[in-house]
Amino acid sequence: xxxxxxxxxRYRYLPAxxxxxxxxxxxxxLTVLLATLGMAVGLSxxxxxxxxxxxxxxxxxxxxxxxxxxxxxxxxxxLLSWLADREGVVSAARVPGDEMQRLLEPWLGDTDLAGVLxxxxxxxxxxxxxxxxxxxxxxxxxxxxxxxxxxxxxxFAPVGQLGTVLAVLxxxxxxLLLAAMAAIVVLGVRAGLGRHREALGILHVLGAExxxxxxxxxxxxxxxxxxxxxxxxxxxxxxxxxxxELVGGLGSGLLLSAGLSPLAWLxxxxxxxxxxxxxxxxxxxxxxxxxxxxx
Amino acid sequence: xxxxxxxxxxxxxxxxDSEVLRDLSFRLDRGAFMFLTGPSGAGKTSLxxxxxxxxxxxxxxxxxxxxxxGAAAPEELPALRRRVGVVFQDFRLLDHLxxxxxxxxxxxxxxxxxxxxxxxxxxxxxxxxLSRKRTARPKTLSGGEQQRLAIARAVINRPDLLLCDExxxxxxxxxxxxxxxxxxxxxxxxxxxxVATHAMQLLPRIPAATIMRLERGRMQDPSAYLxxxxxxxxxxxxxxxxx
Numbered sequence: 001x002x003x004x005x006x007x008x009x010r011y012r013y014l015p016a017x018x019x020x021x022x023x024x025x026x027x028x029x030l031t032v033l034l035a036t037l038g039m040a041v042g043l044s045x046x047x048x049x050x051x052x053x054x055x056x057x058x059x060x061x062x063x064x065x066x067x068x069x070x071x072x073x074x075x076x077x078x079l080l081s082w083l084a085d086r087e088g089v090v091s092a093a094r095v096p097g098d099e100m101q102r103l104l105e106p107w108l109g110d111t112d113l114a115g116v117l118x119x120x121x122x123x124x125x126x127x128x129x130x131x132x133x134x135x136x137x138x139x140x141x142x143x144x145x146x147x148x149x150x151x152x153x154x155x156f157a158p159v160g161q162l163g164t165v166l167a168v169l170x171x172x173x174x175x176l177l178l179a180a181m182a183a184i185v186v187l188g189v190r191a192g193l194g195r196h197r198e199a200l201g202i203l204h205v206l207g208a209e210x211x212x213x214x215x216x217x218x219x220x221x222x223x224x225x226x227x228x229x230x231x232x233x234x235x236x237x238x239x240x241x242x243x244x245e246l247v248g249g250l251g252s253g254l255l256l257s258a259g260l261s262p263l264a265w266l267x268x269x270x271x272x273x274x275x276x277x278x279x280x281x282x283x284x285x286x287x288x289x290x291x292x293x294x295x
Numbered sequence: 296x297x298x299x300x301x302x303x304x305x306x307x308x309x310x311x312d313s314e315v316l317r318d319l320s321f322r323l324d325r326g327a328f329m330f331l332t333g334p335s336g337a338g339k340t341s342l343x344x345x346x347x348x349x350x351x352x353x354x355x356x357x358x359x360x361x362x363x364x365g366a367a368a369p370e371e372l373p374a375l376r377r378r379v380g381v382v383f384q385d386f387r388l389l390d391h392l393x394x395x396x397x398x399x400x401x402x403x404x405x406x407x408x409x410x411x412x413x414x415x416x417x418x419x420x421x422x423x424x425l426s427r428k429r430t431a432r433p434k435t436l437s438g439g440e441q442q443r444l445a446i447a448r449a450v451i452n453r454p455d456l457l458l459c460d461e462x463x464x465x466x467x468x469x470x471x472x473x474x475x476x477x478x479x480x481x482x483x484x485x486x487x488x489x490v491a492t493h494a495m496q497l498l499p500r501i502p503a504a505t506i507m508r509l510e511r512g513r514m515q516d517p518s519a520y521l522x523x524x525x526x527x528x529x530x531x532x533x534x535x536x537x538x
Contacts, residue, residue: 011403015391202387205347206448207377208404210369292369 006215013203013216014196024188024221028228028275029235031181035174036236036271042170043264049163057153058090058127060137064147065120075144076121082143083123088131095122120148178275182282185225189217189286210291218284225279229272237268297361298322299456299487300346306354307341307512315341316512319355323489325455328482330498331491333509339491342509343458346489347379348372360455377405380449380486384461386441388433394420394444395429401452419447423477439470446474450481457481459490463497475500 062079066072076094083092100119101112108117127133137149193200200213244259260268300323307316316338323329331339344350345357348364357364360375367375380401388397395416402412420426423443425436433441442462449457459478463471471494479501482488490497498506508515 007403007406011400012392012396013389013400013404198387199389199391202389203400203404205349205376205381206401206404207373207375209373212404 006219007212013208013212014199017220022188022224024184025224025228025231027184028181028225028279029232031177031184032229032232032272032275033236033239035177035275036233036268037239038170038174038177039268039271040236040240040260040264042167042174043267044260045163045167045170047259047261047264049160049167053153053156053160054129056156057133057151058129058131060125060127060133060149060151062123062125062140062147062149063120064123064144065118066146067118072121075147076123079123079140079144079147082140083125086136088128088136090126090128092123092125095124174271178271178278181275182278185221185279185282186286189221189283190290192217192220193287193290210288213291214284214287217287218280221283222276222280225276229275232275233269233272236271240268297358299325299327299360301358302355303357304355305345305352305357307338307345307350308353314353314512316345316509319514321507321514323456323487325487326482326485327487328479328501328504329487329489330501330504330506331489331509332493332495332498332506333515334493336511337509338512339493339509340460341512343381343460343489343491346456346458347381348376377401377452378455380452380454380457382442382445382449382457382459382462384464386433386445388441388444388448390433393430393432394425394436397433397444398447398451400448405452407452415451416447419451423447439466442466442470442474446477450486454486457486457488459488461492462490463492463494471497472500 064072064076064079066075080092080094083089097119100122125136127136133151133153137151140147140149203213240260247259302319302321305316305319306314308314319342331342333339341350345352345364346359348359351357352365360378362371362375364372364375389400392400398416398419399412402415407415417426417429420429423446425440425443425447428436428440433444436444446459446462449459457478462474462478466474475490475497478488478490498504
């Protein structure tokens with residue numbers, strides 16, 4: 001027995017119990033696996049949506065609808081010139097006609113639209129970080145009241161809100177799983193107290209301190225939880241890497257942007273640590289409470 | 296220096312049951328040897344439980360080593376328990392530990408250094424004639440050997456008070472005599488000894504002992520069972536009349 005083990009464990013006050021033959025480490029492993037995956041989903045949603053939101057909120061699209069092509073071009077040019085002088089505008093460019101043709105092709109086929117439909121002029125505007133898109137859009141509308149300004153942030157807002165709710169739910173799921181694990185530890189400790197009732201009674205009579213007994217259980221459950229948490233976490237990491245590999249193969253910009261940042265990996269690493277700490281503290285408090293009830 | 300234990304109108308009940316001990320008032324002097332007698336169910340074991348602090352009085356006042364047990368904080372009790380050695384009728388040895396480890400248990404719980412533990416345990420195992428069985432598990436020992444092992448565990452940390460619950464119940468008369476001799480030796484070394492027994496034939500073997508008889512949880516007139524010096528008789532009689 002390691003020298004850093006509590007005195008009670010070093011001197012085998014209670015009979016040894018093979019850790020892996022009990023169900024607890026497996027339950028802890030499953031809990032940590034699911035909690036880590038839940039956290040990973042939540043963190044990747046938060047990361048992906050934040051990146052996408054930053055990308056989206058920093059821009060808007062101007063539509064200049066005018067039946068007269070010359071006037072439409074002139075108004076567009078005036079707006080582009082106005083934007084070029086504005087601080088905080090990274091780029092402002094008219095969407096080329098063939099690009100608009102390509103965007104509408106799924107619905108209208110490959111007909112040359114220029115001869116069939118009166119198409120509005122579209123200007124994509126990208127702003128520097130921190131520039132308020134709404135204020136700039138309002139200024140544009142006052143410069144040309146007949147234009148339509150679509151702020152990307154406006155249509156992204158509901159998506160962002162849904163993503164935030166899903167992320168909170170995923171992380172809440174992880175927290176609930178850890179709470180369920182704590183409840184399992186309580187049951188495990190109570191079963192252990194029952195199983196070792198006779199030995200505990202003798203230790204009690206011989207003058208063992210309650211903290212000694214509590215420390216013994218704390219140590220045992222920490223070891224058990226450590227074995228389970230390590231196994232569950234390693235499996236979760238392998239699954240996350242596998243999913244990341246599959247997502248990379250899809251080539252979806254949205255999914256790729258939802259990858260885990262180093263900070264997210266660091267947060268995921270806290271799941272097994274929290275599980276072990278939770279098991280330790282729960283076991284200690286359960287024993288102390290049980291012994292206090294017997295006083 | 297006051298008595299080792301003082302009972303003042305002590306009562307004990309388990310849960311909502313009727314009292315198993317009633318109105319006990321007596322004192323146990325330091326260095327005394329006391330026989331606790333009475334029929335089965337008289338309350339002998341319950342009285343011992345009060346003395347080794349497995350239970351606290353539900354009524355009255357028990358002072359042990361100068362501490363009011365009823366008013367003591369739970370954190371104070373382990374230290375008091377370590378001053379008491381107990382030999383149970385069923386020995387209560389830990390089967391997963393060998394003889395050496397069982398005897399070492401009280402010292403290790405008390406935090407004694409391992410070198411000192413080894414020296415003391417070896418000496419005591421030799422004293423009870425079990426030095427050759429130091430690595431044996433209790434289940435592999437005979438009843439008499441288990442008994443001696445339990446006694447060694449009870450006295451290893453030189454307790455101020457030694458409590459023995461029916462120590463001769465499972466042994467032959469010769470072994471019973473040897474055990475009593477052992478307790479007498481410990482008593483001579485200064486340990487207060489209380490032996491609960493219903494084997495009345497043992498009582499004359501320790502002439503200096505005081506005797507308390509319990510019946511239905513009450514202390515009966517001890518004078519009929521007294522042996523030994525007038526002083527002890529007087530002390531016990533006065534105890535019977537109230538502290």
